[in-house]
Amino acid sequence: MTSPSPAAVKAEDFRSETKPDWCPSCGNFGVLNAVEKACAALGLANKDVLCVSGIGCSSNLPGFLKAYGLHGIHGRALPLATGAKLANPALTVIAVGGDGDGYGIGMGHFIHAMRRNLNLTYLVMNNEIYGLTTGQASPTTMKGTMTKSTPEGCIENPINPIALALAAGASFVARAFCGDIAHMASLVTQAIEHKGFSLVDCLSPCVTFNKVNTYPWFRQRVYKLEDSGHDASNFSAAMTRAMESPGRFPIGVFYRSSGIRAYEDLDSTLSRGTTPAAAKLSLSGKASEAIKESFR
Amino acid sequence: MSGIAEAGTKAASFRLWIGGAAGDGIAAAGQSYIKACARSGLQVYAYNSYESVIRGGHVLFMAEAGTQKPCLQSSSCDILIALNQETIDREGPRAGKGVLFNSDRLRVDSSRLQSGARALGLPCGQLAQNPLMQNSAALGAAAFLAGLDMDVLAELLRETFKKKTTAVIEGNILAARAGHGYAVAHFGDSAVPVSGDGKRRMVLSGNEAMAFGAVAAGCKFFSAYPMTPASSIMHWLAPRAAAYSMVFKQTEDEIAAINMAIGASVAGVRAMTATSGGGFALMTEGLGLSGMIEAPLVVVEVQRGGPSTGLPTRSEQGDLFQILGASQGDYPKIILAPTGVEDAFYTMGEAFNLAERFQLPVVVLSDLILAEHRETVDDLNAALPIDRGVWAQNSGSGQDGFKRYAVTSNGVSPRAAPGQAGFIHVAASDEHDEEGRLISDVHPDPAMRKAMMDKRMRKLDSAAEALRPEVLEGPADADLTLVSWGSSCGAARHVMRCLNEGRKTRVNFLPIRNLHPFRSEEVLAILKRAKRVMAIEENYTAQLCRLIRMETGFDIVRRWLKYDGDPFDPEASVRRAEEALHD
Numbered sequence: 087m088t089s090p091s092p093a094a095v096k097a098e099d100f101r102s103e104t105k106p107d108w109c110p111s112c113g114n115f116g117v118l119n120a121v122e123k124a125c126a127a128l129g130l131a132n133k134d135v136l137c138v139s140g141i142g143c144s145s146n147l148p149g150f151l152k153a154y155g156l157h158g159i160h161g162r163a164l165p166l167a168t169g170a171k172l173a174n175p176a177l178t179v180i181a182v183g184g185d186g187d188g189y190g191i192g193m194g195h196f197i198h199a200m201r202r203n204l205n206l207t208y209l210v211m212n213n214e215i216y217g218l219t220t221g222q223a224s225p226t227t228m229k230g231t232m233t234k235s236t237p238e239g240c241i242e243n244p245i246n247p248i249a250l251a252l253a254a255g256a257s258f259v260a261r262a263f264c265g266d267i268a269h270m271a272s273l274v275t276q277a278i279e280h281k282g283f284s285l286v287d288c289l290s291p292c293v294t295f296n297k298v299n300t301y302p303w304f305r306q307r308v309y310k311l312e313d314s315g316h317d318a319s320n321f322s323a324a325m326t327r328a329m330e331s332p333g334r335f336p337i338g339v340f341y342r343s344s345g346i347r348a349y350e351d352l353d354s355t356l357s358r359g360t361t362p363a364a365a366k367l368s369l370s371g372k373a374s375e376a377i378k379e380s381f382r
Numbered sequence: 383m384s385g386i387a388e389a390g391t392k393a394a395s396f397r398l399w400i401g402g403a404a405g406d407g408i409a410a411a412g413q414s415y416i417k418a419c420a421r422s423g424l425q426v427y428a429y430n431s432y433e434s435v436i437r438g439g440h441v442l443f444m445a446e447a448g449t450q451k452p453c454l455q456s457s458s459c460d461i462l463i464a465l466n467q468e469t470i471d472r473e474g475p476r477a478g479k480g481v482l483f484n485s486d487r488l489r490v491d492s493s494r495l496q497s498g499a500r501a502l503g504l505p506c507g508q509l510a511q512n513p514l515m516q517n518s519a520a521l522g523a524a525a526f527l528a529g530l531d532m533d534v535l536a537e538l539l540r541e542t543f544k545k546k547t548t549a550v551i552e553g554n555i556l557a558a559r560a561g562h563g564y565a566v567a568h569f570g571d572s573a574v575p576v577s578g579d580g581k582r583r584m585v586l587s588g589n590e591a592m593a594f595g596a597v598a599a600g601c602k603f604f605s606a607y608p609m610t611p612a613s614s615i616m617h618w619l620a621p622r623a624a625a626y627s628m629v630f631k632q633t634e635d636e637i638a639a640i641n642m643a644i645g646a647s648v649a650g651v652r653a654m655t656a657t658s659g660g661g662f663a664l665m666t667e668g669l670g671l672s673g674m675i676e677a678p679l680v681v682v683e684v685q686r687g688g689p690s691t692g693l694p695t696r697s698e699q700g701d702l703f704q705i706l707g708a709s710q711g712d713y714p715k716i717i718l719a720p721t722g723v724e725d726a727f728y729t730m731g732e733a734f735n736l737a738e739r740f741q742l743p744v745v746v747l748s749d750l751i752l753a754e755h756r757e758t759v760d761d762l763n764a765a766l767p768i769d770r771g772v773w774a775q776n777s778g779s780g781q782d783g784f785k786r787y788a789v790t791s792n793g794v795s796p797r798a799a800p801g802q803a804g805f806i807h808v809a810a811s812d813e814h815d816e817e818g819r820l821i822s823d824v825h826p827d828p829a830m831r832k833a834m835m836d837k838r839m840r841k842l843d844s845a846a847e848a849l850r851p852e853v854l855e856g857p858a859d860a861d862l863t864l865v866s867w868g869s870s871c872g873a874a875r876h877v878m879r880c881l882n883e884g885r886k887t888r889v890n891f892l893p894i895r896n897l898h899p900f901r902s903e904e905v906l907a908i909l910k911r912a913k914r915v916m917a918i919e920e921n922y923t924a925q926l927c928r929l930i931r932m933e934t935g936f937d938i939v940r941r942w943l944k945y946d947g948d949p950f951d952p953e954a955s956v957r958r959a960e961e962a963l964h965d
């Protein structure tokens with residue numbers, strides 16, 4: 087597939103005519119912006135990008151990106167993206183969604199997608215709340231936080247997506263903050279470039295239903311891993327950094343492994359260079375005769 | 383009928399049962415035996431009744447081979463090969479000619495056998511070098527009793543054990559020849575020789591036919607989570623997928639299975655998943671997604687006994703209403719239920735074409751007996767017609783503005799897949815406009831919503847016409863019309879065959895292959911002409927009868943229902959039909 091040269095592609099080329107329906111200053115604008123920038127930086131062709139989501143405010147993102155989109159059902163962005171990527175590995179498949187979508191209802195798929203290490207990029211817009219359903223506790227809601235569904239404060243421990251991803255074998259694990267779009271765009275670019283599963287947990291404030299984890303709240307707590315001497319090839323160092331939240335939120339690349347082979351390099355069909363989407367459908371006479379003979 | 387052969391004459395059929403514990407190698411022995419029959423020009427129907435344990439449960443392999451294809455498993459046998467004492471005690475009295483057993487280890491009390499049946503002891507220690515080869519010795523003896531050519535069996539044993547050492551292969555063949563020789567010398571009176579027509583046939587199960595059908599239909603993506611009795615589709619496809627440019631993915635659950643298949647479909651390939659009732663329950667939300675975003679999809683549902691975990695290794699047809707009602711809202715879907723093994727193959731070809739022509743989910747509804755029993759098939763035409771439906775052609779001008787969900791007269795809109803230039807769009811599960819933009823919350827548009835519903839649902843009108851017509855089998859006029867679906871069609875065909883013997887026209891049969899959309903006028907016309915109607919199905923609430931009443935207003939009051947987990951008994955089914963003829 088021929089791609090235009092990076093210099094020729096601008097971020098605006100990935101902006102759809104459909105205007106986002108998010109609340110003004112919702113963190114998700116930043117993520118959309120970063121995705122447009124990353125696709126442009128990589129010189130991708132719009133037609134070769136497929137953006138897949140689940141359901142939630144954040145999951146509406148594919149509708150605002152000028153690329154093929156699949157707006158799926160709640161929690162199923164990753165299996166949908168997996169199927170598309172396996173059928174046509176030439177596509178750049180970016181799965182997006184919320185913390186409820188990915189770390190709640192879709193948690194099973196999340197873990198398995200990471201251990202599978204298919205070449206997918208997964209961006210989770212983590213606002214520590216269920217936005218679309220107007221403010222219930224999410225799996226990343228901090229203990230003690232009062233929400234519509236936790237009127238006396240959340241009594242469960244939050245999920246630590248970074249630590250979980252590391253434990254599940256994700257080969258690229260990063261966190262970004264919507265308050266720094268250039269940094270986020272660079273992380274999304276690296277994530278897309280990484281051959282294997284890549285997670286970017288995007289701290290993306292919900293300005294309407296989360297009055298605790300606000301832009302200023304995050305800004306006081308984030309710091310950049312690359313400025314603090316972190317070695318992203320060191321798994322235990324990554325785990326140590328991952329355990330700092332919720333007090334501090336390191337942003338940047340926690341871990342990047344080049345040693346784990348991507349699923350498509352191991353799958354018996356794809357490793358032969360087969361693209362199912364381009365394969366001939368009907369069986370040759372010889373092949374069907376061989377199958378029939380095996381039944382005789 | 384079968385098994386009654388005058389000395390020197392040929393019988394119409396030979397019924398062999400092999401019983402023992404799970405893990406005794408019965409499936410492999412049975413497979414070699416039926417293949418030998420199929421290669422010898424006989425028609426075969428075989429059913430392996432097993433329990434869901436790897437070792438220890440009782441297994442009974444029931445095969446009937448003859449000049450005419452049997453429609454279902456027999457309720458008794460000519461010869462029983464008993465591999466353990468329990469089989470002798472449980473099944474021995476149902477053998478008409480004799481019980482073959484290892485006389486070194488087991489005992490048969492002749493007084494407990496039918497008159498005319500013999501205890502056919504094989505001194506396996508003498509015949510086989512190794513106790514593991516006793517099945518082959520017994521098979522050799524059975525081959526003689528059925529009148530099969532020992533060389534055909536030897537060839538099959540060579541194939542069955544091809545991955546083993548030469549010593550194992552030759553040992554098994556020697557054991558089979560020794561068993562054969564021993565039978566020639568000692569069991570001549572018990573032989574029930576049948577002779578075939580010389581045609582070398584295929585023998586395959588419903589699941590194998592479906593898996594082969596999917597490959598022949600150009601399915602390039604198969605995702606599934608293991609669940610009996612659907613798993614053998616996976617077992618057949620997994621090692622072969624790469625050779626047919628298909629990706630097979632075992633998933634973390636059935637929700638992932640259906641969603642991966644939908645993702646693959648959106649990327650432009652023919653995609654399928656397969657499961658049983660419990661797994662299908664988890665897939666329901668995905669089925670609706672396929673309907674909403676108009677992503678073609680084939681879902682195979684192989685029913686087993688329910689509810690809940692139910693009867694994992696027993697058959698039932700209790701999921702029809704689950705499929706009919708699956709997923710929220712009104713959306714178009716097609717449900718097809720193949721009526722036999724050969725039909726299962728061709729139905730898969732049809733399912734993929736319908737899915738793509740009408741851009742909707744097609745559920746192919748099977749059941750454990752259809753899936754697992756094996757029967758001979760003369761031939762299959764694997765050059766299946768492939769119709770991929772309408773696709774957006776030529777590069778569109780801009781990047782936006784492609785009407786993926788264009789309102790058309792038949793409701794089908796040209797589709798496009800990622801990678802195609804000029805047709806960028808979002809396939810959205812929220813209600814959307816022609817371009818795929820959401821009209822759900824922020825920009826409600828009741829007129830467009832209605833247009834989209836109408837367009838999607840309209841596809842069913844053309845789909846109903848595109849379905850294969852339902853056809854009455856047997857005489858046009860009969861005293862009793864049977865109605866059935868899925869594997870229960872076997873019982874109906876058996877009843878029709880028995881009651882019409884001697885060119886009588888007492889019974890005809892309407893198999894219902896298309897469950898949704900329902901070809902109501904066609905079915906009603908047939909039912910109205912019928913003198914008496916009786917339905918045969920394997921469930922408690924007569925689900926097909928309920929569907930027929932819902933779709934046509936016709937109430938089938940005579941019902942032969944079964945839900946105890948066992949297949950229909952041939953004789954009891956005939957008796958029930960006799961009653962219906964006289965009620």
Ligand SMILES: Cc1ncc(C[n+]2csc(CCOP(=O)(O)OP(=O)(O)O)c2C)c(N)n1
Nearest residue numbers: 141142143144160184185186187216217218
């Ligand atoms: C199966 C199912 N259950 C529940 C819902 C309702 N629902 C829609 S979005 C959502 C949670 C959204 O939270 P999150 O994924 O964090 O996205 P956000 O809106 O915060 O971006 C829920 C519970 C649904 N659409 N489908």
Ligand code: SF4
Nearest residue numbers: 109112143217292293
């Ligand atoms: S509700 Fe929250 S997450 Fe949703 S759009 Fe508004 S600010 Fe963003």
Ligand SMILES: [Mg+2]
Nearest residue numbers: 184185215217
């Ligand atoms: Mg959220």
